[in-house]
Amino acid sequence: MQKTPILDKIASPADMKSLSRQDLSRLVSELRAEVISAVSRTGGHLGAGLGVVELTIALHFIFNAPDDKIIWDVGHQSYPHKILTGRRGRIRTLRQAGGLSGFTRRDESPYDPFGAAHSSTSISAGLGMAVARDLQGRKNHVISVIGDGAMSAGMAYEAMNNAGALKSRQLVILNDNDMSIAPAVGAMSAYLSKLMSSERFLSVRQVAKKLASRFPADARRAAKRAEDMARGLIGGATIFSQLGFLYLGPVDGHDLDQLLPILTNLRDNSHQGPVLLHIRTEKGRGHPFAKESDEKYHAVPRFDLVSDDVKKSAVNKPPTYTSVFAEQLIAHAETDPRIVAITAAMPSGTGLDKFAARFPRRSFDVGIAEQHAVTFAAALAAEGMKPFAAIYSTFLQRGYDQVVHDVALQNLPVRFAIDRAGLVGADGATHVGAYDMAYLASLPNMVVMAAADESELAAMVATAVAIDDAPSAIRYPRGEGVGAVIPDRPTIIRIGQGRMMREGEKIALLSIGARLGDCLDVADFLKAQGVAISVADARFVKPLDKDLITRLAAEHEVLITIEEGSVGGFGAQVAQFLANRGLLDSGLKLRMMTLPDRMIDHNTQPAQLAEAGLDTDGILACLSPFIDAKIMEAVAMRD
Numbered sequence: 001m002q003k004t005p006i007l008d009k010i011a012s013p014a015d016m017k018s019l020s021r022q023d024l025s026r027l028v029s030e031l032r033a034e035v036i037s038a039v040s041r042t043g044g045h046l047g048a049g050l051g052v053v054e055l056t057i058a059l060h061f062i063f064n065a066p067d068d069k070i071i072w073d074v075g076h077q078s079y080p081h082k083i084l085t086g087r088r089g090r091i092r093t094l095r096q097a098g099g100l101s102g103f104t105r106r107d108e109s110p111y112d113p114f115g116a117a118h119s120s121t122s123i124s125a126g127l128g129m130a131v132a133r134d135l136q137g138r139k140n141h142v143i144s145v146i147g148d149g150a151m152s153a154g155m156a157y158e159a160m161n162n163a164g165a166l167k168s169r170q171l172v173i174l175n176d177n178d179m180s181i182a183p184a185v186g187a188m189s190a191y192l193s194k195l196m197s198s199e200r201f202l203s204v205r206q207v208a209k210k211l212a213s214r215f216p217a218d219a220r221r222a223a224k225r226a227e228d229m230a231r232g233l234i235g236g237a238t239i240f241s242q243l244g245f246l247y248l249g250p251v252d253g254h255d256l257d258q259l260l261p262i263l264t265n266l267r268d269n270s271h272q273g274p275v276l277l278h279i280r281t282e283k284g285r286g287h288p289f290a291k292e293s294d295e296k297y298h299a300v301p302r303f304d305l306v307s308d309d310v311k312k313s314a315v316n317k318p319p320t321y322t323s324v325f326a327e328q329l330i331a332h333a334e335t336d337p338r339i340v341a342i343t344a345a346m347p348s349g350t351g352l353d354k355f356a357a358r359f360p361r362r363s364f365d366v367g368i369a370e371q372h373a374v375t376f377a378a379a380l381a382a383e384g385m386k387p388f389a390a391i392y393s394t395f396l397q398r399g400y401d402q403v404v405h406d407v408a409l410q411n412l413p414v415r416f417a418i419d420r421a422g423l424v425g426a427d428g429a430t431h432v433g434a435y436d437m438a439y440l441a442s443l444p445n446m447v448v449m450a451a452a453d454e455s456e457l458a459a460m461v462a463t464a465v466a467i468d469d470a471p472s473a474i475r476y477p478r479g480e481g482v483g484a485v486i487p488d489r490p491t492i493i494r495i496g497q498g499r500m501m502r503e504g505e506k507i508a509l510l511s512i513g514a515r516l517g518d519c520l521d522v523a524d525f526l527k528a529q530g531v532a533i534s535v536a537d538a539r540f541v542k543p544l545d546k547d548l549i550t551r552l553a554a555e556h557e558v559l560i561t562i563e564e565g566s567v568g569g570f571g572a573q574v575a576q577f578l579a580n581r582g583l584l585d586s587g588l589k590l591r592m593m594t595l596p597d598r599m600i601d602h603n604t605q606p607a608q609l610a611e612a613g614l615d616t617d618g619i620l621a622c623l624s625p626f627i628d629a630k631i632m633e634a635v636a637m638r639d
Contacts, residue, residue, distance in 0.1 A: 164244020393433025
């Protein structure tokens with residue numbers, strides 16, 4: 001392991017203040033090596049953090065966190081920040097049970113002023129903190145660091161528009177590591193940014209503005225046009241300046257000789273409005289992979305530091321639900337030219353990179369813009385296309401108004417492929433897909449399906465293709481399937497039809513989605529103990545299979561619904577149906593197993609399910625009041 005003599009002395013950002021310029025350069029190398037070493041052990045979002053090592057050091061050297069607020073958009077790039085702010089001793093617990101979050105969290109450190117994980121929130125948060133500072137008469141600085149990908153979301157521009165109008169002092173740093181927003185970095189643009197950020201330049205600018213305010217309106221407009229023209233000649237007239245920001249850049253985000261004086265000027269000058277500093281960086285800079293790999297740019301599993309080999313999982317595992325969805329969609333698109341696919345900046349995460357490779361003209365990556373993705377899909381449906389919007393459950397929340405207003409209200413047949421539904425492991429509470437059944441099943445006209453295995457997912461894709469008169473959604477979990485055989489031609493499921501999986505007496509389990517396997521395991525174990533229980537797969541959150549539910553209620557004393565979703569979802573739909581039909585009046589004991597009404601922190605998916613009480617042990621525990629005590633003794637000893 002590389003020695004880190006400078007980093008070893010840094011327990012907090014205050015320890016950096018006395019470092020020489022030469023020591024800061026050494027710290028860059030040591031910090032980058034430490035990030036690589038940590039992520040090799042834990043996996044995580046490596047590329048973003050490697051790209052902002054110099055910026056992180058510069059910010060903590062120039063500003064005085066936590067009094068000065070440094071807000072990292074999304075939080076993927078916050079690993080160097082965590083190391084410098086007293087968390088180095090725990091950095092190898094990233095994304096592990098009881099360890100550091102992969103994102104910023106207010107309850108983890110005072111140096112994390114705002115929690116993040118979904119993108120494009122940092123400018124809004126920074127503006128709120130700047131306004132609070134002004135109202136409270138404080139003088140601290142507020143810095144929001146946002147990536148160029150996050151700038152594809154409308155929320156960032158909504159915040160900038162508001163910031164430009166309020167004119168609170170706020171610094172936004174645009175970390176541009178992919179998009180060509182501005183010309184390449186050069187010595188002249190760096191020099192001009194340093195000049196324009198200086199107190200002298202800004203003082204002259206303020207004097208000019210005061211003088212111009214005394215001119216007639218026509219003269220003021222002419223002066224403003226002249227200023228814009230002059231800024232255009234030196235590369236500063238951008239959409240950002242039109243939104244009311246002083247625009248500086250682009251500058252080299254890996255050059256401390258550029259970053260330090262510019263940030264010093266911005267710290268010390270008396271400019272009272274919002275400023276945007278545009279830096280250019282290389283995502284994954286100094287990455288450990290000798291060969292070119294997409295993995296260096298975003299998230300990586302654990303890897304070997306010497307060979308740079310990724311530590312693979314066991315071979316011959318079942319395919320992932322994501323890959324099953326993608327392959328089935330491609331198969332249908334081969335014969336149906338109306339099928340199109342939409343993703344919001346997650347082509348590989350949703351499997352649509354495969355679809356795009358086969359049908360480039362029918363695949364659309366709209367960027368981090370879920371609201372736009374949903375309405376775009378609605379308009380495609382209105383014109384007779386068959387859009388599949390493949391969006392993680394946690395991210396579809398961002399487009400909910402559009403799901404309601406532009407899809408459900410107009411009854412347009414948009415098909416939502418809801419990936420990562422349920423618990424998601426190391427990404428934790430910020431990415432859990434807990435709420436989609438509750439927020440979709442409440443909408444009129446919506447068909448909501450949940451796949452119990454990969455064969456069912458294939459059948460549900462075929463079903464969604466065939467639904468032309470209503471919006472529909474298929475939810476499926478993260479990770480591998482269970483090994484179910486996928487038929488060559490999956491059968492279309494009749495809308496609202498569930499299926500009986502086991503026949504028994506007294507107790508019935510009604511599962512929705514991926515918890516079916518555990519329900520079947522419980523039934524098989526109890527059968528071996530002489531207790532036969534029924535198990536049914538609902539398949540549909542909406543519309544419910546009312547005949548199936550009525551039968552289960554009539555033929556059993558106990559009915560337990562099981563879902564990997566929040567309170568208010570599938571179980572609530574079943575309870576309302578039973579109550580309104582009077583089916584609870586005869587004494588049926590109804591229990592609903594859901595995710596607990598609290599956030600579940602990062603861990604492995606099996607550990608999260610155990611914590612939620614939704615694994616086989618949790619199901620047996622729920623059944624225990626209704627099963628003979630001697631049988632439960634056998635249950636307790638089965639391990």
